[in-house]
Amino acid sequence: MRIARTLEEYAPHVGEKVIAEIYEHARKLYGTKIVHINSTYQGGGVAEMLLSLVPLMNYVGLEAEWRIISGRTEFFNVTKRIHNCLQGESGELTPEEQELHIRTNETFSEYTKIEHDAVIVHDPQPAPLIRFYKKRQPWIWRCHIDLSNPNTQVWSYLKQFILRYDRLIFSHEKYQPKNFPVKNYIIRPAIDPLIPKNQPLSDQEIEKLFKEFEIPTDKPIIAQVSRFDKWKDPEGVIDIFKQVKKEIDCRLILIGSMASDDPEGWQIYENVLKKAGSLIENREIILITIQHDLLVNAIQRKANVIIQKSLREGFGLTVTETLWKGRPVVASNVGGIPLQVKDGVNGFLLDPYDYTGFSEKIIYLLRHPETATRLGKAGKEIVREHFLITRLLKDYLKLLNDVFY
């Protein structure tokens, strides 16, 4: 809940040098008024990052705020389609849908003054805002999605707003739109090591959580932490688990919160139930749908192997979380996962349809716990260096220095 911390609390994780560098980059920015605008205070990686980033920006001397644009269900249906189309799905936006997107932004502008020194707009939902303000400061569009191969019609609709921005930010070199003339930066996502989902847990705390949720620990544990979503392929995970179980007796945990308004999610969940069959009654497969950050944390720390069998992935922050806990990951070679997992160094990368490969690697790690530990350690160091919130903060400060000076 309460997440504002001192920057110094991060020193044990990242070293004092990083802390000093952050202050150095903040020096010219004292009192600079920044506003972040996205579309939700919770749910998803963007909100999670802002929840940590904004108070840290304030802590180092900026004046940072965070606003959300809100809209009716129809608005979010349209922006979800924009999102999917920008990532390459077919379809198009009708003039009415475009109008709804634009008008919701206009309405929001009637309730919200912007007198900041810089504006950072996240993702397509609030992108049209730029049209409804007198521009008195740099506007930065922070895009968390892959624009390398967008649906042409939707991208050409969105471009009319994006062209007005002064800077763009992408998570990955490969996600940049082709031949787009606005100056852009790469800033990779990050996790906060001090929030409940990632904070250190003692063995006793882990044990207590497993007892509380009645998860037995008498066998090795494989886990996937992901929503019940077709792109996370939980059914495929069960197939792989069945193959693994022929060789080694172990247990599978699938944990992922469910959006109450996501009928597709419940359908996937039903399929998983059917596929798992009696394994669920025997507690050989354990499905958990409640949202409980400490439990996720405990499972990521306790599992012998974490699997991430995504068919598609954005950056894959659940992988980052796992690596941070020093556990090896057997994961699909998709999206941002290969930025984090080096095959054989801190986990294994596989074609998402290579079921045999997945089960072999899992069996290998279960049989060679010392290798699992070594890979896990390597993963933690990669996250420490590249994917913690302090690095994200520093990147933003560098960008703002670049914009202003």
Add this chain to the structure above:
Amino acid sequence: MRIARTLEEYAPHVGEKVIAEIYEHARKLYGTKIVHINSTYQGGGVAEMLLSLVPLMNYVGLEAEWRIISGRTEFFNVTKRIHNCLQGESGELTPEEQELHIRTNETFSEYTKIEHDAVIVHDPQPAPLIRFYKKRQPWIWRCHIDLSNPNTQVWSYLKQFILRYDRLIFSHEKYQPKNFPVKNYIIRPAIDPLIPKNQPLSDQEIEKLFKEFEIPTDKPIIAQVSRFDKWKDPEGVIDIFKQVKKEIDCRLILIGSMASDDPEGWQIYENVLKKAGSLIENREIILITIQHDLLVNAIQRKANVIIQKSLREGFGLTVTETLWKGRPVVASNVGGIPLQVKDGVNGFLLDPYDYTGFSEKIIYLLRHPETATRLGKAGKEIVREHFLITRLLKDYLKLLNDVFY
């Protein structure tokens, strides 16, 4: 969607004198920075009023903004209990629940600067915010609920924040807390005559909407516009309808949107289905759960009688909406309804358990359409004078003048 209008557009409804008075009251407030804070951008009367009020405040020369405090589901579970307990339900808040309420407010304060000239906080959800800001301006707590008989424990918890406010606003003299030393005002809720739910509709437009939703118009129509909620007693409405139908052949429409996260609502809906039985298949009773403002508008205009059989009611803005459409209301004598409905003048007031009384009055109005028209006209004039958004705007301006000068 787009709701900012000129104030002059209201002149045909309220007269030019009212418009001139509003400008008069705004004169000393030009450039005054106001922020409204509540907990949702949509759903419920508070959001609906702010959606119209904030742009109008800007239009007359203030600098008004609107922010929402957001929280996780647990936060809203706690604030819903606070709400119910303040209205008199038994129960108490555990220290953990109080902590969650307070911490969510504290977190929000880390993302949101307040440098306005006055702060208007709506209802209990964001009330603790006042503790987390250096007070540099008057803070006003606008309470939309009935505090006349609150649960003692919960009120004594909330009081520690409310005491810090400079002014309080209630909707009704009777809703004020007893012996509470902060200066307070009465401002009644209001509706906006220009939004889709209330805007003028031609007969052709009404007919088109009825056709679109396949609602036959061959018989007189009785309707209740309200969520499927135990306090709105839709089952009681069906009992009354059955009594009426013995005397006069007519049709009942129940229209109310359903919150997807409200299992109780669906249970009530199921009970209604069961109770209505074959009347639903025959389209003698029509249930509508989609949210469609223009359809609500059309039904309120087309119905021969509108019923509001609430067992409890806040102010009852659906009654205000109906009266504005010149239709007579047969309503329970609870909450804010008697502020709007004068028995025999613009509708009828009854004890909510007086089923016979309800059906007699409905039958009377169906048999005497000229009386129905006369009552409806009287209701429209009451709303015009007391319950339109222009009056609400004027009240806020008067209050701000009083606070500042």
